[in-house]
Amino acid sequence: MPLDSSFIGRTYPAAEVYEVGREKIREFAEAIGDANAIYRDPAAARRAGHADVVAPPTFPIVITARIGEQVIFDPELGLDYARVVHGAQRFVVTRPVRAGDRLIGVLTVDNIQSVAGNDLISTRTDISTENGEPVVTAYATLVARGASGESNQ
């Protein structure tokens, strides 16, 4: 069943502010296995010109995924989550996310299309501080594999 293309252009604001903590950044850096001191040590971060420890470049997915759940699990869209795989991901950074940031994101459904029996949904999430300073934009493409498709991603 094709997805409801009337969702194109819809926006979903974050339900609440995401406050970035030093220990959360450390936990994420350890989970991706990146030992860089700038994620952990405020003095090392300052030497590199940052106000506090910075988050790994893919960390914003933690924020965008929460907002994205509103779309993925919207029953009106009709997405079967068991068939969803991540097709593509892109981050465009205005400035790195750092500890102490209070961030909000707004997700926009950029496109919905059907390609070779699969449904593709493309979203853009603009993340800024609660004061409106742009921080990072995350673009994601999710693929809902068609019922007859046997390919795995």
Add this chain to the structure above:
Amino acid sequence: MAEAAAAEAAPDYDSLIEGTELPESRTRIRRVDLIRYCGASGDFNVIHWNERAARAVGLPDVIAHGMLTMARALRIVTEWVGDPGAVAEYAVRFSRPVIVPDDDDGAELLVTARVAKKLPDHQVRIDLTARTGSDDAGWDKVLSMARAVVSLPR
């Protein structure tokens, strides 16, 4: 895992030559890494920790989060540039999942990268290749069109 070098020694834009290869990165992704990433990211999709559920949707075994593979691959860039805050853009397509067996070795991720283009404003584009497999059995590409733009110091 070796400690990453401090940010002091970022590559020099002016003397950098297009085509330069970054030092290759080989890391392992084991089941415990998937559990840890589930917790850190909040993505508890069962296909990343339950092989029964993974097989039920047609996968051969548990697979790594695409975002974990994407993050791991970028280490080749952050270790080269020193400051992860220098990454201005990072994009990938997920071409094939990393299958993580329930054993002590897990899956090996082999990442190579090169300076593809010098851009204006002291930025460079790095093209990455990420593969999983082994030297004996061969390597399969897990990311395609993987590119990072990095701002180098002036």
